Amino acid sequence: MPWRGEKDPYRVWLSEVILQQTRVDQGWSYYLKFLKAYPDLSSLAQAREEEALLAWQGLGYYSRCRHLLEAARMIATRFGGKFPERHEDLLSLPGVGAYTAAAIASFAFGLPHAVVDGNVIRVLARFFGIGMAPGTAEGKAAFAGLADRLLDRKDPGMHNQALMDLGAQVCSPRSPSCPHCPLQGRCIAYRSGQIKLLPTRDPGPRVTDRYFHYLVIQAGDSVYIRKRTSNDIWKHLYEFPLIETKRPLGPEKLIRSRPFCDLLGNLDFRIWETRKAPLQKLTHRRIHGSFTRILVPESSARLEGFLRVPVTELSRYAFPRLIFSFLQGNPLTLLGLMTGL
DNA sequence: AATCCGGGGCG
């Protein structure tokens, strides 16, 4: 690896920040570019953010670049232009978290702080057969503690580098080179055939259920809709009047519920039918939808806060798939004629 | 504790 043996804290810091969430072959040219434009701390502290961001362009996670300049200026003022050595001081720099602080402390200053990045976690999880998910508080503590106990205090920088190199080049995420791994014989995951299962992937966002009861209120050839504006799923898409509940609610209870009466209270209405929508699965939600078709006289007062739209023009509005699918399977026309309302 | 922040690589 090109940064092997680098001891200059500025260079270590710069490379570690650039290499956060970034592959070496993607980030390395940016590192060289930055080093050329800003060869030392003071030149970076004086850099114009516009210019630095331009150099960062295409690398992503642009707050890293802003934090870089912020931290450089903080070092210039608060630390008298001298790169801080204490882990605690490093942590106080914007954009420097536990990983980067440990990397600088150990690589540049030889201080005994264990780095715990994705590579290290993968090696430890496999070698020791640890099934805890790294993203949980429990898992974080476990891997950090283990890495710290394992650290070679004679040469923390070398130890950290070796562990990360092993994770990056041999103990890779998908198809690790176990046949070439020096630790193969003592690797719990390898010996028990758990390589593909470790490390345990973080639990996805926990899935919660939401119950959306849509009221398809038809007045003659028109129907009521509105735009979703709150910070929620489907923002800026349209929908029918909605009653949401935290628990399942049958049609009978729905039409006697408070929100239902508030909405339709003094209107002359007739329930036509209720049908359930197929379960809609989102990343962290399951939407249980239902559509209750309700007829009101064409002449009835307009519902406040809603658009009254001819059913033939519904195609001009963007709906969530849940609603769009319902519309495709349930043409809303002719209902008024059939019922005489 | 959950969510956001951008890219690229891989199957």
Added chain:
DNA sequence: CGCCCAGGATT
């Protein structure tokens, strides 16, 4: 093309 990767800040 969808899935995966991942450190730090924010809320």
